[in-house]
Amino acid sequence: MENRKKLPKALLNRYKLLRRTKSEKVVFTFAFIAFFIYASLIILPILYLFIMASFASADAYGDYLYLRTTNPNYTIFNIQLSNNFKNYLYIFNMEISPDGNTYHLGDMLFNSLWFCIISSTGGVLMSAFTGYVIAKYKFKGRNLIYSIVIFCMTIPIIGTTGSMLKLVSEGGLNIINTPWFVILTSLGGFGFNFMVLHAFFKNVSWSYVEAVLIDGGGHFTAFFKVVLPQATSSIITLIILALIGTYNDYTTPILYLRSYPTIASGIYELSNDLTKYFEPTGTFAVLLVSIVPIVTLFAIFSDKVMKNFSIGGLKG
C-alpha cells in the first residue's frame, strides 16, 4: 500500500524535473527556429541543384544567366523548367580527357569503386593491426612508436606535397598514375584510426587471447578469430567515414591519378574543361546524381555512425 502511494509522487517529481520551465521553453523555441533555418539552408542547395538540373536546355540556362544580370526584374522564379529528366541522361554521355585519353562514366565508376575500397579498408585494417599490437604487447620500441604517433598527429608538417610528388614520380618510386600509388599510400597504420582502435583494444580483456593460446592456437588466430570480430562495429564506422571522405576526394586523383579519374575528379575536370562543349544543365544533373550513392550509404549506416561517434574512441 505504501509503495502504491509513493510511486505516483515519485513519478510526479520526476515529471516536474524533466518538464521545461517557461524561460527554458522560450530559449528552446528560439533555438528550434534557428535550427530550422540552418537545416533549411543545408537542404536548399540540394533543391537548387535539382532546379538547375531541370532547365529545358543549355540555351535556356544561358538565357537565364544573361537575363538575370541584365534585367533587374528577372528572377529565379521566371525560369522555364523542363518537365522531363533528359538532363540526367547526360551522365551516361559524360566524357573527360584529363591525360589525352577519353574516359566515360563506366571508367569513373570503376575507378571510384577500387579507389574508395582500397583507400578506406587498407588504412583502417592497418590501424587495427598496429592498434592491437601496441595496446596489448610489450616490446622494445612500443612507447617510442606511440610517442611518434602522438607527435605526428599534433605537429602537422606543412608543404610536403612537392616532396611527395617527387617521391612517387619518375626517378623516385614511379608509382604516380598507377593503382600502386593508392595501395602503397593507403597502408598507413597510424593517425586518427589508430587512436580509436588502440583505445578499443586496450579495453579488450587479455583472457580471450589466453584462452586461444591455451587451446593451442596462435597469436594470429587469437587476433583474427577472437579479438578482431569484437571490433567490427568500430571498424565499420571508421570504414564508412573513410569511404565518405575518399568518394568525395577529387584532389588526390587530379594530382596523382590523372589516368584513373574517379566520379569526384571526373566532375571536377568536367566543370573545368572549357575546351569541350560545356553542358551546364547536364553537369548540375551529374552533380546531383553523384551524391546519391554516398547519401544512400550514409542513410543505411547513419544510426551506427551517429551512435558510435565519440572522442577518445568510437564505442564498440
Place this chain on the structure above:
Amino acid sequence: MVKTDNPKKVTLKDKIANRVYKRQHKVFEYNHSTGTVLNRKKTAIFIITMLAIPVINWLVFWLYINIQSIGLAFLDARTKQFTWDNFKYFWDQLTLAGGSGILFIALKNTLIYFGSTVLIVLPISLVISYFLYKKIAGYKIFRVIFYLPAIISGMALVAAYKELIGPGNLWDMFLHLFGKSVPQKGYLNDAHSATVVILIYTIFTSFTSNVLLFSGAMARVPTEVLESAKLEGCSPFRELIELIFPLIWPTFATQLVFTMTGIFTASGPLLLFNPPDGSTTISYWIFTSVYGPNGNGAAENAYNLVSAAGLCFTLAGLPIILGVRKLTDKIDPVEY
C-alpha cells in the same frame, strides 16, 4: 624480451617458473597462474608481421617525405646546389611593401579561416550540441541534417552555393527587400568579397563532426548532476557553461588542440571557388604551386619554394601548438 599485458599480477612463483622455462627451452615464457605458455619467437614474429607494413609505410611516406622536403627547401632546382634563395623568396613574399606579397596575403587569409574556426565554429558547435543533447524538438532529424555537409560532395554544395549568391538569384532577391543587390559581376570576382563568401560557406559547413563529438561527450555526463542543478533553478546557459562545459573539457580540449594544428593550413574549398589571387590561403598556394596553372605542371622550382615555405610555417606553428597543448593540460578535467 617479449612480454604480454596480463591483467593478473605476476607472482614470484611465475617469475621463477619463467626463469626455469627460459633456461630449459630458451624460447618460452610461462605464466603459472593462468597456465599460458607464450612462445617468445612466435610472439616476436607476430609483432613484426603486424607492424612491418605500417612501419615501412610511415618510414617512406612520412619520415622520408619530410626529410626530403627539408632537403628540397635548401636546394636550387636548376643547379642542384645548396641555396638560401627559396627562403629569401619566402621572406620577400611575406614582407613585400604594402602587404602585396602572395605569401603575406595567403598567411593573412589562412589566419582569418583559422580564427573563424576557433572563435565561431567551436563555440557554436558547443551550443548546437547542447540543444541536441537536451533533445530539442526534432533533434534526431536535425542531427542527421547537420551532418550532411560532411557527406555531400563539396563540389555539389559549392556549385549550388555559387549559383545561389549570383546576381538575380535567391540571395539577390533577399537583398532587394532591404534596397540592396548583389554586384553585377558577382562576389567571386573580387578578392575581398570572395574571401567573405567563401569564409561564410566554410563556417556554414564546418559544424558537422564537432557537433557529433561534443554531443557524444555530453551524452556521457551523469544526469544526476544536471537534475540536481535543475532543482536549484539552474538556467540552460549556466547549465552549459558551468556544468556541462567543465565535464566535457577533455573532449573540447582535444578538439581545440587538433584545431590548433591547422593554424597554417586552415582554408576553405578554394579550388572549387577558383577565386582571385587575393583570396588565396597557404594550402591553396601550395596546391596551385605544385599543380601548376590549370594542372599544366608546376614551375621548375615550385617544389623547393613550397618546401621552404612549409618548413618555415611548421617551425612557426610548433611552439604555438605545443603551448596550447600545455595550457589545456594544465586545466584538470573533472572526474566523474
